[in-house]
Amino acid sequence: xxxxxxxxxxxxxxxxxxxxxxxxxxxxxxxxxxxxxxxxxxxxxxxxxxxxxxxxxxxxxxxxxxxxxxxxxxxxxxxxxxxxxxxxxxxxxxxxxxxxxxxxxxxxxxxxxxxxxxxxxxxxxxxxxxxxxxxxxxxxxxxxxxxxxxxxxxxxxxxxxxxxxxxxxxxxxxxxxxxxxxxxxxxxxxxxxxxxxxxxxxxxxxxxxxxxxxxxxxxxxxxxxxxxxxxxxxxxxxxxxxxxxxxxxxxxxxxxxxxxxxxxxxxxxxxxxxxxxxxxxxxxxxxxxxxxxxxxxxxxxxxxxxxxxxxxxxxxxxxxxxxxxxxxxxxxxxxxxxxxxxxxxxxxxxxxxxxxxxxxxxxxxxxxx
Amino acid sequence: xxxxxxxxxxxxxxxxxxxxxxxxxxxxxxxxxxxxxxxxxxxxxxxxxxxxxxxxxxxxxxxxxxxxxxxxxxxxxxxxxxxxxxxxxxxxxxxxxxxxxxxxxxxxxxxxxxxxxxxxxxxxxxxxxxxxxxxxxxxxxxxxxxxxxxxxxxxxxxxxxxxxxxxxxxx
Numbered sequence: 001x002x003x004x005x006x007x008x009x010x011x012x013x014x015x016x017x018x019x020x021x022x023x024x025x026x027x028x029x030x031x032x033x034x035x036x037x038x039x040x041x042x043x044x045x046x047x048x049x050x051x052x053x054x055x056x057x058x059x060x061x062x063x064x065x066x067x068x069x070x071x072x073x074x075x076x077x078x079x080x081x082x083x084x085x086x087x088x089x090x091x092x093x094x095x096x097x098x099x100x101x102x103x104x105x106x107x108x109x110x111x112x113x114x115x116x117x118x119x120x121x122x123x124x125x126x127x128x129x130x131x132x133x134x135x136x137x138x139x140x141x142x143x144x145x146x147x148x149x150x151x152x153x154x155x156x157x158x159x160x161x162x163x164x165x166x167x168x169x170x171x172x173x174x175x176x177x178x179x180x181x182x183x184x185x186x187x188x189x190x191x192x193x194x195x196x197x198x199x200x201x202x203x204x205x206x207x208x209x210x211x212x213x214x215x216x217x218x219x220x221x222x223x224x225x226x227x228x229x230x231x232x233x234x235x236x237x238x239x240x241x242x243x244x245x246x247x248x249x250x251x252x253x254x255x256x257x258x259x260x261x262x263x264x265x266x267x268x269x270x271x272x273x274x275x276x277x278x279x280x281x282x283x284x285x286x287x288x289x290x291x292x293x294x295x296x297x298x299x300x301x302x303x304x305x306x307x308x309x310x311x312x313x314x315x316x317x318x319x320x321x322x323x324x325x326x327x328x329x330x331x332x333x334x335x336x337x338x339x340x341x342x343x344x345x346x347x348x349x350x351x352x353x354x355x356x357x358x359x360x361x362x363x364x365x366x367x368x369x
Numbered sequence: 370x371x372x373x374x375x376x377x378x379x380x381x382x383x384x385x386x387x388x389x390x391x392x393x394x395x396x397x398x399x400x401x402x403x404x405x406x407x408x409x410x411x412x413x414x415x416x417x418x419x420x421x422x423x424x425x426x427x428x429x430x431x432x433x434x435x436x437x438x439x440x441x442x443x444x445x446x447x448x449x450x451x452x453x454x455x456x457x458x459x460x461x462x463x464x465x466x467x468x469x470x471x472x473x474x475x476x477x478x479x480x481x482x483x484x485x486x487x488x489x490x491x492x493x494x495x496x497x498x499x500x501x502x503x504x505x506x507x508x509x510x511x512x513x514x515x516x517x518x519x520x521x522x523x524x525x526x527x528x529x530x531x532x533x534x535x536x537x538x539x540x
Contacts, residue, residue, distance in 0.1 A: 048452035048511070050413035052430055058415040058450055060511060157378075169533070170476060184375045189409045190453030192378030197530045199493030202378045301412060342431030343410030 004030040004078070006314050007093055007107035009085050009256060012040020013300055014292025014307040015113030016068040021311025022111075023075035025320040030105060031072065032080045032095060038072070039065035040115060044135075044142045046170075047163060051301035051340070061300070088260040091287065109287045109314045112257055113307070116250040116271065116293035121155070125211030134164040134247035141171045149243035153220045154178040155208050159299070161247030162191035169198055176239045179206040179222050181229065188345065209236060211244055220244050252294045261285050263363055269352035270296030278360040279334065280313035281306055284367070289314065296356070298349060301340050309333045374408055379491040382526070384408045389435040390425070397525070401443025401460040405434050406529075407453060419450040449473050449510035458517075461525055468525040469502060471517040476533055480504055480516055487532035488520045495532055497524050
């Protein structure tokens with residue numbers, strides 16, 4: 001059986017950084033990804049990243065992906081691509097590679113970085129071709145260079161909805177409107193301003209009511225919402241559109257953490273059910289860590305830093321770093337994470353993360369007794 | 370009218386005037402200056418390290434950028450580097466009647482110098498005509514162009530872009 005110090009499951013930004021960090025201190029690391037190439041969402045991101053100039057801010061997402069892949073390779077991270085993890089049994093990981101037979105990886109520690117899935121809402125006509133997740137449309141445009149349509153209606157004004165709308169414009173399409181059920185825009189003002197400046201309307205307290213079309217979406221009816229989320233009568237408007245993109249939030253992928261026995265809790269602020277983890281990103285199962293969006297929906301910079309944190313923590317656990325060395329690094333990273341979660345957009349996440357850590361303390365304390 | 374960043378998606382004049390990156394009128398009419406339209410505390414400090422004259426400070430990563438109006442020479446280095454595309458360069462004294470507004474631009478085709486365009490405000494509304502005076506393309510800008518358009522002086526605080534050209538007539 002294949003053995004390793006650290007198995008990193010999921011090669012998105014958090015997983016790549018965790019793998020790089022752990023390998024930097026001498027750990028043997030295997031990175032497993034179901035795609036033909038690691039990098040996760042990074043290769044869809046054609047915009048310049050925010051964050052700290054000390055990290056990757058100001059660089060376009062796909063270029064960060066290239067840098068991280070190169071660094072992982074340089075550090076000797078073993079990458080298993082086209083590989084699906086079908087189960088975790090203790091620390092044994094069952095993998096199907098290239099859709100052929102199963103193989104097993106016996107790991108001393110596991111870092112789960114399974115990412116997130118798009119949430120969906122349903123409405124009459126939602127099964128018509130042309131209704132899709134904003135992430136799917138983004139993959140089509142930015143990775144495959146094919147636009148799924150010419151006129152987009154975006155449902156949801158979080159950063160995903162706003163950024164993808166901007167990228168639709170860049171691809172030469174029209175965005176007829178962004179509708180947002182809340183009375184205020186969900187994402188960052190700078191992303192909203194970017195599309196407003198090029199003429200895209202953002203309609204708050206509005207949602208999609210129905211998609212129309214025979215073979216595919218041809219139009220969409222939108223409707224205003226009152227303070228009780230009820231449709232305002234006679235406020236319907238039908239807009240010509242051939243794609244309706246849903247950007248109504250993400251939820252952590254917790255299937256593997258659950259299979260590994262990790263305890264979870266429901267925290268709306270982090271997208272739903274989230275594995276409980278301590279301040280080292282370790283779950284209620286010793287030696288199993290969670291990072292990135294599967295540890296709670298945040299953004300790329302916090303994913304990077306949580307990946308580093310888990311990388312340092314496993315290196316310490318495996319004896320590649322002394323307690324003091326690890327302590328110093330962890331304090332630095334936690335300080336950066338606190339700063340990243342500063343400001344009005346981070347407050348609720350700070351509180352939710354605190355709840356997870358408190359719960360982890362209690363559960364781990366019970367286990368030790 | 371814009372009611373502000375959280376509802377309209379574009380900052381109101383009040384929000385801009387309250388923010389520490391927005392130069393006051395006295396500085397504006399003195400000559401080229403960076404106009405930072407970043408009014409929400411988000412974790413980003415790219416502009417703070419981009420200025421060769423140390424005129425932009427971001428005290429902690431989630432603070433608003435602060436512009437030192439005296440130190441800012443109006444060189445425009447920060448304009449294509451802000452990932453939020455929220456920094457503009459305004460030269461009030463471009464000519465007797467015109468101000469020059471420079472903004473980041475990430476669309477194809479690359480605009481041509483000399484073309485007359487619809488100059489648009491923060492909400493994409495056409496407010497006047499503008500003339501493209503300069504299109505800067507540099508390797509270090511990583512595909513973000515800086516387009517400068519000359520507009521009548523009275524639109525200095527309004528114009529922040531230009532209408533996108535649309536070949537298929539949808540716009």
